[in-house]
Amino acid sequence: MPNFDPRLALSYAHRSAPWAGLRYSRETTQMRAVRNDAPEKNETALEEGVMCEVLIDGHFGYAATADLSSMGLQRAFDQAIATTRSASRHKAYAFTQAQREAVQGSYQSLCQTRLAVTPLALITKCLQAASKSMGIDSKIVNRSAHAMVVQTQIDYYSTNGSHTTQSFDLVDIALTATAAEGMQSQSRSWSQTGQHGGEVFDEAVFTQQGLRVATEALALLAAPNCPSASMDLILMPDQMMLQIHESIGHPLELDRILGDERNFAGWSFVQPGDFGSLRYGSTLMNVSFDPGKANSFASYAFDDAGSPARRELLIEGGMLKRGLGSVESQVRSGLPGVANFRASSWNRAPIDRMANVNLEPGTETLEDMIASVDEGILMATNRSWSIDDYRNKFQFGCEWGRLIKQGKLAGVVRNPNYRGTTVDFWNRLSAVGRDQATYGTPYCGKGEPSQVIRVGHASPPCLFRGVQVFGGQS
Numbered sequence: 001m002p003n004f005d006p007r008l009a010l011s012y013a014h015r016s017a018p019w020a021g022l023r024y025s026r027e028t029t030q031m032r033a034v035r036n037d038a039p040e041k042n043e044t045a046l047e048e049g050v051m052c053e054v055l056i057d058g059h060f061g062y063a064a065t066a067d068l069s070s071m072g073l074q075r076a077f078d079q080a081i082a083t084t085r086s087a088s089r090h091k092a093y094a095f096t097q098a099q100r101e102a103v104q105g106s107y108q109s110l111c112q113t114r115l116a117v118t119p120l121a122l123i124t125k126c127l128q129a130a131s132k133s134m135g136i137d138s139k140i141v142n143r144s145a146h147a148m149v150v151q152t153q154i155d156y157y158s159t160n161g162s163h164t165t166q167s168f169d170l171v172d173i174a175l176t177a178t179a180a181e182g183m184q185s186q187s188r189s190w191s192q193t194g195q196h197g198g199e200v201f202d203e204a205v206f207t208q209q210g211l212r213v214a215t216e217a218l219a220l221l222a223a224p225n226c227p228s229a230s231m232d233l234i235l236m237p238d239q240m241m242l243q244i245h246e247s248i249g250h251p252l253e254l255d256r257i258l259g260d261e262r263n264f265a266g267w268s269f270v271q272p273g274d275f276g277s278l279r280y281g282s283t284l285m286n287v288s289f290d291p292g293k294a295n296s297f298a299s300y301a302f303d304d305a306g307s308p309a310r311r312e313l314l315i316e317g318g319m320l321k322r323g324l325g326s327v328e329s330q331v332r333s334g335l336p337g338v339a340n341f342r343a344s345s346w347n348r349a350p351i352d353r354m355a356n357v358n359l360e361p362g363t364e365t366l367e368d369m370i371a372s373v374d375e376g377i378l379m380a381t382n383r384s385w386s387i388d389d390y391r392n393k394f395q396f397g398c399e400w401g402r403l404i405k406q407g408k409l410a411g412v413v414r415n416p417n418y419r420g421t422t423v424d425f426w427n428r429l430s431a432v433g434r435d436q437a438t439y440g441t442p443y444c445g446k447g448e449p450s451q452v453i454r455v456g457h458a459s460p461p462c463l464f465r466g467v468q469v470f471g472g473q474s
């Protein structure tokens, strides 16, 4: 709960604005890092503030403040009212209070041990265990282990009776081992990113994953370069997350399709008329927006316009059905969307963000998929990405490559990459695994001023036929 009376501030704003909202946010971030067994980072940051929002003459406007006194909140509302009144003369669309539904409810992210009672010493101990376990060979030249734990509280109030309160325990862990010899170097990493508590800080897991990434970094160092050819490609979930993020999530954001983001983040190859008619991928492709996915990084019950968040299918049987657009983008475009109006911080206005976008599981085991490939490659863990402003033509690189010959896994290859164009690529999807794994990132960038926000992506391994694969420089 905030340490002020939000209703007092709202009633002050309501004298001048037909509708007003207030979003209070408090976030504590703790970062710890260990490199080559030495503690390298031990930081704590606290951010706390309020975003004041008003609707005047059909236009929504904002002002943010970290001054949570009554005078501070009144000043912020005065500023929001003045700028909104002035900007409303140039509004893109005449909104109404219907775009701010009255809602009440609460959300608390799932975990076994809340981060508030998780000792930071335990986190450091796990990171040190991981760093030590990577030290298996003198060719391992860098052993890094990083953890960020975040506790967030977001409370939302409005003059039409909304009151929601949401709290999140968030964890982002990354281990990386780099092996080097001569001019060649190769890295292998492991990550765990989601809504978790202290239960994920298990020394045995950190030790085991540290040993695995170091062993695989050495294997990559000794491996030949990835061949260049058209072949079948199996992508593991930790690369599928990036494939989904860049070639489904971003192009389906309705604000991009409306052109709002073209100066900075870019546009989209998807046109408004494509919803309901574009065959985005093969019939095996089912993609959901799922804010209720357990432990996923961007799960929530209400977005920052107070819209109740529900699971929706964006692509069903390969057909494009629904965009990633908030209540505002939905009325502007006349297209169906989702509850994804999100701000990265108390001092940012919400925009359309993808949140959790998942590829729904199919029926195949990974072994079945490998057995069905005559000449192909399995790739895991994103290393690099490049995609054009329209989210159409892309090339992605992975850390780990494993050739597949006559239905069996064969040798490891380094620097595996693949390229394609979005709709053609997804139409090559010919098998979807049954076992989904969930990944996420805190670093999805968009908006002016810039907003870096959390997203989650769950996916099974997937098989794509006839993809352009190529090797590269290390």
Ligand SMILES: [Zn+2]
Binding pocket: 245, 250, 443, 444, 445
């Ligand atoms: Zn992004």
